[in-house]
Every structure is written in structure tokens, then in C-alpha cells.
Amino acid sequence: MTQAITVLGLGSGDENQLTLGVLRKLQQATKLYLRTEKHPVAQFLQAEGIRYETFDAVYESKDRFDDTYEAIVSALLESARTENVVYAVPGHPMVAEYTVQLLRTRCPEEGIKLDIIGGESFIDQAFLRFGFDPIEGLQLLDATDLRPGMLNPRLHTIIGQVYDTFTASDVKLTLMDMYPDDYPVVVGHSLGVAGEESLVELPLYELDRTEGYGNLSLVWIPKSDRDELRNRTMERLHEIVAILRSPEGCPWDREQTHASLCKNLIEEAYEVLETIDEDDPDHMCEELGDLLLQVMLHAQMEEETGAFTVYDVIAGLNEKLIRRHPHVFGTQEAGNAEEALANWQGIKDEEKRRKGIDPKKQSVLAGIPRDLPALMKAYKLQKKAAGVGFDWSETAEVSAKIQEELAELQEAVTDGTPEQRLDELGDVLFAVVNLARFLKIDPEEALASTNRKFTNRFRYIEESLEADGRSIHNTNLDEMEELWQEAKKLP
Template sequence: MSAILTVVGLGSGDPDQLTIGILNKMRGASALYLRTKEHPAVKVLDEFGVAFESFDTVYETKESFPEVYEEITSQLIAAAAKAADGSEIVYAVPGHPMVAEAAVQLLKERCPVQDIQLNILGGESFLDEAFVRLGFDPIEGFQLLDAGTLDASWLQPQLHTLIGQVYDTFTASDVKLCLMERYPDDYEVYVGHALGVEGEEAVHKVPLYELDRVEGYGNLSLVYIPRSEDDALKRRSFDRLHEIVDILRSPEGCPWDREQTHQSIRKNLIEETYEVIETIDEDDPDHMKEELGDLLLQILLHAQMEEEVGAFNVYDVIQGLNDKLIFRHPHVFGDNQANDAEEALQNWEQMKAEEKRIKGIASVQSSVLDGVPRDLPALMKSYKLQKKAAKVGFNWDNIEGVFDKLDEEVAELKEAVREGHSLEAQLLELGDVLFVAVNAARFMGVDPEEALSATNRKFVDRFQYIEERLREQGRRPEDSSVDEMETYWQEAKKTLGRH
């Protein structure tokens, strides 16, 4: 059996907080290792003449903290394996061994595998002093975060938040930028240095934008963000949006919202989608932001209706989407490769087919045309149907074949109209012309919906030009002849451009 490895805490900083038991444990160790000698309690070891080694040099030789913790763990396990049976090696860390000590977590995983007995003894953590010195009760809601791995998605303004391991100004700057994603620039935060250490403690209250201008950052520094119930801080969270929609649909909410069903707001989903598309065409980011919000509301409302009957909620929707995105991107989240967009699309289609197989919905009776939504706009639907058919070889060899077919269909439309065929027959012939025109768009590599939308916009611009020119004369289109309007139309083409 190897030596015993014991991890002890040096406390939050004040040497008076170092317990007698832990001091005696360090004095009696066959070998004592410190994560860092840069700690106020180390002077007690010097006073008692206790020999030790520190891992400060490891910080200087490694490029990242994970590498530092890995090296410390490896050296401690190696030392325990070489030591005499029954002897005790002590590893001392600042604060409490179970608070913000990555190497201790690695030791917990690896010592049992190496047949090394691991003991952990507490010590006052910096949290104890923070609760006292900063004056808040963690029972109100509290989170502890690491400055080195901080992510804005973890921040919850309704909780007291402590951010530890803010070692220097550069780290403080990163923390500031992260916090600014959820908090106003002038939100008041606290910086604590060496809390509880007599003669060294300092607490600074500063607006967030000055966080990295505070001096004195070091091994015993932290940042504290007081909790807040300010609704302005909640408004950027998805949870708050979910809560608002829930309230609107509740008995105490909005009468109109309560009465809605999937069918009653079905058209709203379509309308909001097209309004988003309009902002894309207009290249208007501010308007797009607003319309995307309106579209998101429709999704939330539909999900809320299902949550009320226990079918699913919006978080189930999000989970399903996350799972789908990961599954259908094996070239990003797996071992597949995709060197260009075409290969990525092939991966997507393959995984989509595999998804159906797993769900048991693929069968020999399935159609190549399956998967095109029934209620898509007709132009868009014909484009998708033709793409699917073309994948299995039902296609012309080149666009000249499409042009020939287009001439044929136009001739048949002319015949149906000139010979007075039934309105239904004329409608079908017109549909054939449009369908073949969509095929031409597919061969050209353009989206027919976009092409027609561009022409619609061009028509609006030119017709509004006609209206403006007539308005200058105190006239309206209905008061003008076709020839007059055609003159201004040609003028619009020159003024606004042909395209």
C-alpha cells in the first residue's frame, strides 16, 4: 500500500483562522506540499520551522491552469506512490480543499485507481469571509463562479454572485466584458482583496465599467455582484419570456390570449414569418430584431398551449432542436468530414434519413416527394418538389429542354384562352407555365420565390414613382390614361434603373 495523501485547507487568509488540528497535521507530515506559498498563513509554518515545497514553479512553466492542475496531481500521486507505507504526505491549499480546487477533484478521481488513501480536511474558505465581509445571506439565492471559465449564460441576476480566482487585471477585464452582457455598464459591483486578513483586506464598490481599473488584484481577490429583482435585468432572459407568456395565458392574464387556439393564431405564424422575410429583403436589422421577436412569440404561444395540456413545453422544443442539430452535423460534433457546403448538406440528408430509420418511419412505401410541407406557398412548394424528383433522375439534361417545354406550355395556355376553354382548364394551363418557369429557376441556380419577390419590389418602386409624378400635378392614377402611366413607367426605368 502507498502512503496516505491528506489534503488540508489553509483558510481564507487570516493566520488566526488556521485550526490547531490542521497545523499539527502539517507539522507531522512526512512531506508537506503547498499549492502556493503566496498565502498569509504560510508565515505560521515559518514560525514553527515547518519545511515545505510549493508548486509555484509549475504555474510559471505551464501555459494554462488545467495544465497546472494536471501537473500538481501527477506529482502528488507520484510522491505518494514512492513514499514509505503508512507515511503521510500533506497537500495544503488556500481556503477549503473542496472550494475552487481543481487539483483536489482530480485527486479524488485518481487516488482510488492508484490504491492511494486520500483524506480531506476542511478549512475556512473565502466564502465564509465573503458572507461576513460583504454582508449577504446565501440562503437568499447564491452562485459561485470561476473567473477562468465564466460564461454569460450562467449569470442569474436574481442570485447573489461571487466570482472567484480573479487573479489579475486581465482576468478582471474578461469578467467585466462577460458581466456587461447581462448587467448595465453602471451596475454597482464589489471587488474584495484578502477578505479577513488584517492589514491587507480591501473592499471596493465600483460601477461595472471600472472593474478592471481597480488596483491590487491577486490570489485572494474576488468579485461580488449583489442580487437584484430589477425587472430590467430579467428582460434579457428566455425564462422571463416563458414566464410572461405563461401569465398572459393564465386565468389572471389577458382575455384575448386565453381564448386563442392553435387554429385561431395559425395565420399569425405565417404572417409573422413573412414580415421577417420582408426585413431581410430590406436589409433592416432594427426592424428584423423586432419582427424576429414577434415570430418567437408565436412559437412560445403554441408551445404554451401544449404545456397547458401536458403534451410538451418550450424547453422540450429546445431540447429536440439541440439534439437534431448535433445529430445532423456529424462533421461538426462527430467524426465525419465536410470540406464544403455540398458535403455538409449530404451529411445532413444522410443523418435525416438515419433519423427516420431510427424512429421507424422509413418504409418501402415512402415517396421520394415526402417531406415537403403541404401548406407551403405554391411557388416554393413546386421548387422543392422538383428538387426531390431531380435527385432520382427525373429531370431534363439541360436548361434548353426546360425552355422548349416552357414554349410548349405557353402555347397551350394561349390556345386555352383564345379558344375559350373552361376557367378550370385555363387555370391548369397557367399552372403548367409557372411550374416550368420554376424548373428554369432551378437550372439557373436561383430561388424562384426570391426572383418573384425582387420583381414585386421593382414593380412597387416603379408604380410608386408613377404615383409621385402624378401627385406633383395634383392627379391620381385613376385620373390618368394607360399611355400616360406607361410614359412615367419608362421614365422610372431610366431613373431607378432597369434592375
């Protein structure tokens, strides 16, 4: 006897929505299973004297849906080894029916024939009851696996598997990452089921405050071209930058080149750093946007030549992050930051070897960006050299070197040329960076802190003079020094 499982779709409503073919299969079945008895057609089968078994007990015995579905499929396969099995599921077998997907994988492996006969899905009723044409654009999403990145406000969105208010609450919170709190949504319960169907339109923030959620509940979020929604998407940003660079766009943006925007890129990065120092999230949000614009402009220029697009940039970054974090996305382990960094470096070296570069033949100082700010670059150069033992042994030696360089600078100031003074001053600064490294202090952070301190104290002088009706431009050094000393005493 041929071992076979026939899967039937019971539709989303009562027996009036059954197809004739499905009805005949139900009537002819010698071994009929329903995934669940919680479906309007079950009462019809009972009235017609059609015997069946259900898997509702499996739901009660398992804590996880995945375990439940695996158990159902295993039971069906076992039964099919001795007789032909008919398995009926709510809606359409190929719409949001995980057990059918498992059967499509397992049946060929087990040598069991699988037939699937469709039925009306909840999507059919959604189009009818919600009243929109799917050709306008549609996304169907699972409430139990909903993430903000899936959302596209320019498409109608139907969310299924909204079993209860807890699931509805999770859906609400995810949608609020894209949509305003008061955005109108529609909840549909038991669509197409006579006497049980209900449609509730409500603002998004009330999504989990309505009752009636169950196996036949859906949420519809109507499509929208509202700017406040589109402006939250990467697609819209890409579109805007392309328009700015187009012949009909902005003359200034059209004229820019990679070289002309280099200064802007650096300035925007430093403005982001300033917001971090200020601990100002709103300002940081704005400045990160300005920095992202620089990335978008450079990517757009290359898209115009056909070299790459910003989506290639994103893809490359995603692939690199996954590849360089095998302790997160793979099987490798890293118990602390040092081990994670060692993994990262090992993978970078392997990437170089694939490009024909032997890391062992590279300079120890390779990999430091050429155009780093000088103070930061000095710190990184010294750190790389120290990694192979080219370093002072103790802080006192570094301090003595600073004194030596200061003496040479003083000599150059007295008798040297401008080039010698430049050279000796650089040596002093380089030696001071060495001391910072020995003290485990980032020299950039130290100098930035002093810059802020100087700025605050100097502004105190200006504000004090202004409060007294005077200007700093008409004040002598002694008066400014007195106010400076006052500022030093302030917290």
C-alpha cells in the same frame, strides 16, 4: 505502510482563520506541500519553523493551468508511494480547487487513501464582507470559464479566479451581455486578510480599470429584480406567456388555438424575411421576437395540456443539432458543405429507420411540407425529381416547354372553361420554375425582387403626382406610363 494523502484547507486569510484541526495537521506533518507559497499562512508556517515545499515552480514551467494541475497531482501521487503526504491549498479544498478534484479521481485508481479536511473558503469571507445572506440565492462562477448563459440576475453572483486585469476584462465583456454598462459591482481583494483587504464598488464598465487583482480577488454582482434585467431571460418570457394565457391574463390570448394562430405564424415568418431583404438589424430584432412569440404560444398551449413545455422544445432541438452534426460534436469529418449535408441526410435516414420507416420505401417526393408556398413547393418538387434523373437535359428544352404551355394557356383563354384556364396557367408557372432551377435562380427570390422593383416604381408614380398636387386616382394611364418609364431609368 498505508499510502495516504491528506488535503488541508488553509482558509482565505491569515493563521487566525485556521481551524484547530488543520493547525494540528500542519504541525504534525512530516511531508508538507503547499500548492502555492502566495498565501498569508505561509509566513506563519515559516515563523513556527514548519518546513514545507511548494509547487510555485511548476506554475512557472507550464503554459496552461491544466498542465500545471496535472503535474502537481502526479508529483503528489509519486511522493505518497513512499510516505504519507499532507497537501495544503488556499481556502477550502472543495471550493474552486481543481487539483483536489483530480486527486479524488486518481487516488482510488492508484490505491492511495485520500482524506480531505476543510477550511474557511473565500465564500465565507465574501458573505461577511459583501454583507448578503446566501439563502437569498447565490451562484458561484469561474472567471476563466464564464459564459452569458450562466448568468441569472435574480441571484447574487460571485465570480472567483479573477487573477488579473485581462481576466477582469473578459468578465466585464461577458457580464455586459446581461447587465447595463453602469450596473454597480463590487471587487474584493484579499478578503479577511488584515492590512491587505480592500473593497471597491464601481460601475461595470470600469471593472478592468481598477488595480490589485490577484489570487485572492473576487467580483460580486448583487442580485436584482429589475425588469430590464429579467426581460433578457428565457425564464421571464416563459412566465409572461403563461400569464397571458392564464385566467387572469389576456382574453384574446386565452381564446387562441393552434389552428387560429397558424396564419400569424406564417405572417411573422414573412415579416422576418422582409427585414432580411431590407438589411435592417433593428427591425429584424423586433420581428424575430414576434416570431419567437408564436413558438412560445404554441408551446404554452401544449404545456397546459401536459404534453410538453418550451424547455422540451429547446432540449429536443439541442439534441437534434448535436446528433446531426457529428463532424462538429463527434468524430466524423466533413471537409465541405456537401459532405456535411450528406452526413445530415444519412442521420435523418437512420432516425426514420428507428421509427420503423424505411427511407428506401418512401416516395422520392416525401419530406416536402404540404403547406409551403406554391412557388417554393414547385421548386422543391422539381429538385427532388431531378435527383433521380427525371429532368430536362438542357435549358433549350425547358424554354420550348414554356412556349408549349403558353400556347395551351392561350387556347384555354379563347375556348376553355375556367377550370382549364386555372390548370393551364399552373402548367406555365411550373414550367417557368423549371427554367429558374436550370438557371440556378431561386424563383421565390426572383419574384420577390420583381415585387420590390414594382413597388418602388409604383411609389415613384404616386410620389411624383403628389409632389405636383395631384392624386393617382385622378390620373389617366398615359400619364402613369410616362412616370413609370421615368422610374425605370432611376438607379
